[in-house]
Amino acid sequence: MARIRAFENAAEEASKGGVAAFGASLSAANVRGPLHLSTGQEAVPAGVCANLSRADLLTSTHRGHGHTIAKGADTTAMMCELFGRASGCNRGKGGSMHIADFSVGMLGANGVVAAGIPIAVGAAQAIKLRGGGEIVACFFGDGAVNRGPFLEGLNWAAIYRLPVLFVCEDNRYSATTPTGEMTGGEGAAVRAAAIGVPARAVDGNDVEAVDDAVCALAGEIRAGGGPHFLHAITYRVKGHVSVDAAAYRDSGEVTRALEQDPLRTAAERLAARGIGESVLAQIRTEADAEIARAVAAAHAAAWPEVAEAYRDVQDVGAGRWY
């Protein structure tokens, strides 16, 4: 969680002035374009991925840095990707919104809400066909429950009894709109249960609660119990993108949410169990130092050659067609 927080803070700093949305202007920021920060949501990926092995797979969202780090990706390759450099994990071709590290089973962040759900169920179907023991963790936000692929993908996983852990990371906002105002009925977990996917809700800011829940759910899935669903309720501390000041919400709401900050809660728990402040400070210092090294490496890294624009388009019919 400390490493994710440090990464998000550094990415935010490096993005200043880099987004043309929400009234800000484009300028020479190092991290350009839409940057969706998961600050304050760290307990969800940390608690989920603590129960995954490297061979397990994961699909993510546009707000995917935390999932990528928690799955084991290298933060220097990730920061290079955010800086658009050739040594980025996607060779500079994806940026924040499409960050991926297949070497650790992270099958990509996605710029389209709910688009990872069908991909996750297909990846799980391939596992089942091979007779493999891996599972797929499929992350999506609360906004995704209102898109068609949510219904289609959950139904699909249910009828084929696929090894998928659906994780609704509920940060309460669909871009700038409160999701509750846009969602009929009882929401994510009830919808999942109605399709036949056993679901449970958990405090997504409590990393132990997430870990405990996923330990049980992943155990069920690995035992052949088919798909399961976790509704992890957290809060989006930052705006939709890094330059969105989120002025549409009451500042008291954010202040109250910060009292439930997952890192703060975890630190208090650890302190109560006799883990001294010096240990926690060391964890933070090491995380900050790791990310500072990543930022320095990204500054120094080379840009992609223009020829890279033509690579990995396709095999048949590739090239400079005009």
Place this chain on the structure above:
Amino acid sequence: MPELSYAQAACTALAEAMRTDARVVVLGEDVGRGGVFAQYRGLQQEFGRDRVVDTPISEATIFGAAVGMALNGLKPVVEMRVIDFALCAMDEVVNQAAKARYMFGGQGRVPLVARMPIGLWAASAAQHSQSLEAWFAHVPGLVVVTPATPADNYALLHAALESGDPVVYMEHKELWGLQGEVPEGYRVPLGTAAVRREGRDATLVTWSRTVHAALEAAEAAAQRGVSVEVIDLRTIWPWDRETVLASAAKTRCLLVAHEAIQAGGFGAEIAATVAEALQIPVRRLGAPRVPVGYSRPLEDEARITPDKILAQVVALSEAGGRERSAAPR
């Protein structure tokens, strides 16, 4: 191999591929019962329900799951029934299948073949009759294939499965029953056109079912003393520029005919490329920009018939004749 129908030819190729490559799986609505056009007949009986997967009516997830399967080592064949229904899966085609390899920096590939038949289908009206090949040719990452004969449907389906790219594979709904010789082990590389009839006076480029109308038109033109070269493009992306340009350089005029709507159709790309390269007369013939109507006279208005092609090609060859006499020998 004996004569096969266009549907049997594809089914045979798919069965052969499934026997030799355990990664090939089929998913879509009604495939277990052979598919609504019998283009999957017998496959579930031979390969089982896990490799020939009957799915819910969930086009987005059929396609999206195929992307996930492909990223995880399989080669899915995606059944969309008709192109019109594949529009329910456009995000999965355009933003996911076509983009994944590129935007993830080559970490993953999406080898899949999406069968989404195009074309007029008698009395099927506006939502079952479209020819949208130009939409997909416009999207980098995709290969677009439009077989016109049983032999090509056999060979090109093999080529599509071997390509490693996401292939939009567009059979024609009025060709399923067409019979033809399919040579044993026949293979055609993607991106190669076929010269179906040689000629001197005009180049006629076409694909899919319109190939057959074009050949009728060329025969009628010959009786009027006009010698038409008919090129079946077979693959829309990548299209065989060399064959088309070589023919057009010889005949000094070009007509592109297709069943898709003329405005913004792929014929425009071919005509523009030839005009830029050779500065010769070019024409397009496609459907008017209206939905296909149900009633026979309305449907007929959208059809590209041999007569319509003949009128265009005869007029064009006269312009080409002036070019040929003016061109240096």
